[in-house]
Amino acid sequence: MSSIHPDQATAERLAGLGQVRPHPIPAGSGDGTLIDDPAVRPPLVLNNRSFRDVTDIVCGYVENKPGKWWMPTFMMTATIAGIGGLFILYLVITGIGTWGLNNQVGWAWDITNFVFWIGIGHAGTLISAILCLFKQKWRTAVNRSAEAMTIFAVICAATFPGIHIGRQWMAWFLLPLPNSNWIWPNFQSPLLWDVFAISTYGTVSAMFWYMGMIPDLATLRDRADRRLRAGGEGPVLLPFLPIRIDRIRGYVYGFLAMGWRFSNRHWHRYEAAYLLLAGMSTPLVLSVHSIVSTDFATSILPGWHTTIFPPYFVAGAIFGGFAMVLLLLIPARELYPNMKDLVTKRHIENMAKILLVTGSMVGFAYAMEFFIAWYGANAYEQFAFINRATGPYWWAYWTMISCNVLSPQLFWMKRMRTSAGVVFFVSVLITIGMWFERFVIITTSLNRSFLPGEWHMFFATPVDVMIFVGSFGIFVTLFLLFLRFLPAFPIAEIKAILPQASPHHGHAKGGH
């Protein structure tokens, strides 16, 4: 029996196919991907990477030791997550009153954080599903990490409705469980729709993410297996526990790979299932945040009671989600070797364009809210919006406007949207702005509603702040673990978009 795995042999054979001519980098095209000529298809992967290179790069993130930055960063974010967890514990044993809420402002940072995180979760599924259906090849560079980000954002998001209720230990009342009293949840309530929408979204996103990873997990498994077969010294788990890490990798990735054997039949079913899941996820992208927006839109509160909310929220979610993808990938691109080959400037530029589009949609929605308040001639609603811009929370409103509407306008300039630093900075602003958007919608509508006799301000407490900061800790910790232990790029899909994979590759124009 050959010591080389047949799949490995196949891969090597494929990698040797054809000799790749280096791409000339035209002037003014950044790293070579920013070609303006519509006739020229810029490369999606730089430096003429072979199939093997792609495998090595992606698997290397998992198999090699991470850079020196990884452990300190991880320790820091894990500590923040832990502190956040302790504050959640304190909240649960002491009461929601440790937040700054009151009888007038029943929701503030809790639901703000919830909507913020669930919005962030939108980019992943959009990239994976909608761009997949539209056959946007550039998605392959970012879809895996965006999907991971979605899962982690949904985890953070789901925390908040869970802990924001007064009796957290009774949260299971939200589930339609049969019971002797025949009490069912209230199917009229948007909060219940939320439960279903988010659990569906979380489940489908996780399935999509996981299924896409299976071939790559199998690759990791096979590489570990090959090294084990090749013998030699490998890193051990612990000095006193001389189990080779590759053996553990073999077991764990083998278990996770669910018996994937790269067979044609596997690939065939994989492709079909992937397409099906993409089709299923696409409406979810639109529905989840629409349903989250109905938490507000179905109420009668001026500032919430707005039919524009569903599309407005979806646009905002994509906006915020893409900003978060960029926030994660731009530093990762700097920190990981060779990642710039996979995530090129053109990727960043594409996403910056999406930011510009969705940011303008959000800005349009802000304007429409004011227009409708004026046109609708309801004094309470007019007041609600004037109060937003000029009332006690004016600073939150204008933070939102400048971050969400003004800052993406920079991207009209190509120089701005192709500069990773500028894009990163604007993404930070957008993330702040999108948090404030939710805060403005929730708090400024509640704190001054119909009867001035009951107006009351909201002030955040340290518990509010720490739980929000803790949720960032959880999110980044999970993402760091993802980068360290799971394939951060879809190896097979990237290979499929390499020039080598094209039937025309290596042939003169006009093909065979």
Add this chain to the structure above:
Amino acid sequence: MPHDQCPSTVKGEKKKPGAGERAARVCGAGSGAPPWRSPAELADSAGLREFVEREFPAGASELLESDRRGFMKVMGASLALAGMATVPGCRRPEHKIMPYAREAPEEVVPGKPLFYGAAMPLPGGGAEGLLVETHEGRPTKVEGNPLHPLNRGRSSVWAQASVLSLYDPDRLKTPVYLNPSRGPLEATWDDFKKWAFEDGNLRKFDATGGAGLAIVIDKATSPSRDAAKAALMRKWPRARWVPFDGAESAGRLEAGRAIFGGPVRELYSFDRAKVVVSIDRDFLNSSSADEPNGLRHAREFAAGRDVRAATDSMNRLYVVEPSYSITGGQADHHLRLAPSRCIAFAALLARRVLAGSPAPAGIAEALNALDLKEGAVDSRWLDAVAEDLLDPGHRGRSVVCVGPHMAAAAQALVWAINSALGNVGQTVRYVPMGEDEGADSIAGLTALIKAMNDGLVDTLVCVNTNPLYAAPAALGLGEAMKKVAASVTLSVESTETAAASTWSLPGAHVLESWGDAEACDGTVSIVQPMIAPLYGAPGELGPLSPGEFLAFLGGDAAPSGYELVRASWQPRFGADFEKRWKRSLHDGVVAGVEAPAAPTPNAERAASLVRALDLSALSGGLEVVVRGGFMHDGRFANVSWLQELPQHGTRVVWDNPALVSPATAKALGLTQESETAKFPEARVARLSVGGRAIEIPVWATPGVADDTVVLQRGYGRRHAGVVGDGVGVDVGPILDGTGAALLGGGQLASTGRSYPISSTQHHWTMESRTSIVREVDLAAWKKHGGFEKDHFDPIYGRKGGTLNLAERLGELAHTPPNVSSYVNPLNQSRDDASAGSAFSKGPQWGMSIDLARCTGCGACTIACQAENNIPAVGKRETQKGREMAWIRVDRYFTGDDINEPAQMLHQPVACLHCENAPCEVVCPVNATVHGPEGLNYMTYNRCIGTRYCANNCPYKVRRFNFFDYGVTRFNGGYFGKGLVESIVPDRGGVTGSGRHNKLNPNLIPPRLRQKLEEISKLQKNPDVTVRSRGVMEKCTFCIQRINQARVETKLRTPGLTGVPDGFFESACQQACPSEAIAFGDILDGASRVHGARVNGRSYGLLAYLNTRPRTTYMLRVNNPNPRLRAPVEDPFHHSGEPHDDHKTGAGQGEKHGAAPDAAGGSLVGRRRLVRGITELSLKVLGA
């Protein structure tokens, strides 16, 4: 080895005290005596503690395996325990008392409350008749006695709160002896007896005839106490008797002595008055010692404003005062004047009135001799008021009244005005005060202190009074007390005087003692105990009532209040004694007591008072007014309900900031921070008057006269208990030796510090949303008020409907008809209570609140709190906007000038029980649902606390339990408190409520906190759940009362479907002194609430939202004097431009519906809206 099959027992045997228990012990959870079940429990043996905690007694399962001896032992023990168990926890009095016969069965039926008549003496004299609800022997709720002519079933906030003070865990429980070297020592009544009689410390006065003994006692009007006093004074004729009330109003007493030869009270008949002028008199305020007749005033004044038909007329009220009182809120014309100008107003008004009518001899001349500046008061105002009073149609039909704290000359002037107008004997009657009631406290106390300093007093006895706190500090009682050999204090509450006395003795609360009380109109009630003294042991001398204590001082070793009261009534009832006694106990009032005769006035002495008037006394610097509030002279300071009841005008709770006008505050740089800054902080200023000074936070309040400071007594207590200690500032040090409530020459200077103030309402105005509290002038009502409401609103697009006047003033007049493609199949509320709909079968409950009657006194809030087990949450929590009151009273000022608002409006808001309730659809767990009788149910067990319902409630009436408010001890301790408080920085000791908590104790996890005291649990209404943390709650329309009434009527009258109107009342309705609240079946055409709902004044708050509220409001009607303000006949002017279509009576709703108003189409014109926004920062103080 016996097998114990009960797991809980097995666990119990090894049980160590849990963390909570340990914590409770560490911080001394001994919250007074819990209601013990057996003597052994009283002794608190460890064995018994275990026995109580176990599910089954130890050895319960050993029985089968034990031998004969063991069996006999167990049986013997069981029998003994059974015997002990018959000693009830709540002992009922040993004497026969008569249940009020609203409930036919005389014996206690578990689960059914019994009602007993009683009475409560009011501070400063007078009394209120009570009807006390008791559950299995424990009083839980106090109502007004319907048979009492003062109450007529209504009650003041003090009466409502009295039940909480009964169960106050900080009450004095045992006699305490203040050992000179060892400090306070717990003692027994036997020790006191020994000290007093065997050691001769009191017996020695038998030899001196009482010389050297002084008794300071509260002002109560009680025949039996008077008898005890008489007996004591016969024995010790040389003893000093000093009736004392810390907040008495001297002006009226002085004037009464001068004019009538003795102090008098005025009895007004406001129902017969057409014109009422109040010169700084808060006659509608029933929680004021100056107004023991306030309940009647509120009821009768409201009756004079009850316009139902377009032809009805109403009275007119002018109020002149330094700051808004609740009477001021009812005024048709309100003038803010500094106190000195109020007196000038009285004089100038008297000039005008006396010139035009037959004046009492000498007064007019005395007036003319006065040097009065005409310009002191707006003469247009004076002329208009005088003309109104002198209108021949108003002769004998007006009332002019003046605050009892005002100078005697002002009292004389007002008496002269009333005499000249023919009011005396018609709308004003004068009745003499009792001897103690009319005594001059300050003069008496001053003389006593002089005697004490001169060494003439050997022993000082204080009964139910707290002069050490309540007397002006300038008198120097504290130093004088050190010169007496011994002092004895009998007090129900913990007081400063008790803490400083040689002996502090626990007194019996009015609900646990026999007595009697005379209301100011002469009605007498016999007070029967509802429960045996909570802290007394049977068979021993227990807590004593004042009468008992006086008898005890006189040598009766075991005084019986029962015998004393009976003995004092024996001669008055005569031969028919037993029958009349029982009748009086049952009714709560003694029948056939004659009102005292009116005394004869002496005009000449009145004139000499007027001649002595000196207006310059108050001039120079700021004028300072000292008022009594909910705390009176501080005696209610430990009642958390009263501390948390928003104060009139300011809505401030848990504090008594000095009130100044916004202009004065601005000029002095003392404007408080805006509520949009983090938790509003008041500036602390140093207020000095004549060399005396206090530091007090300043709160700028609209409607306060410029250059005037309004202070409130009763705060800053030092020995009140965990609730009242350190709350607010003691204003005693600012008072001079005369105790006058009006001081001149004050100065206010910032200290540069600030202090957090908690107010339940920061916004002063309606922000131009005039459809919230709707009001019209009488002229508009007469012109447009004839239309009864045909259809509730045009939301359903029905043709032919007519909006009534009140609805035409609101949003519905501009709301296009709703074309609904969806009929809600769940509540079918498309057709409100029409045939075939879900709400067409009675009873359908609804409420109507009459804004013309509501004075904003707060009785409803307290009544609801008592009925529904609503916890007080403390200053820090109210500051965060987490007050729990189910019915709140919103207060709005109107007008353009924040310094001089045109009006102060009130609007009580509780759950409106919307038929289309916005809260119901959004609850994800079905915890709030609609009932078939139109109630919006709240299911606490199902609620998980998403708070979505509260967010979606446009009225914001839902209350969330952010913490374990209901089951943890208010302001209590917690495990590790010492450590925590040593770390937490001291922010002036105000983070909790009072000085006891540097940290808001709610932030401590509940398991580490002290639980509610056993004794406080007794107050809870057993028919209402005590809510846990994390659930939402709100007004239930007193569903427990509804259900009780339904059961009752069903049992009594089988086949009757509804409940007859008036068969029961909701708690707020029952308390409301001005009868502003109607509650009942809206389908019952004869019900009061039905009548209100179809009236032209009825409107739904925010009804354009299609919430279809079951609580509706009746708009307020003002009756302006055309000489002062032109009445508005057509109040439909939005956007500053009249709409012609409004002027046509019927059908305008549809016109608007068809073509939404082109000029704005909104409830407020756009121009006004924009102005409202730009003025927002002005209207929100400090922003």
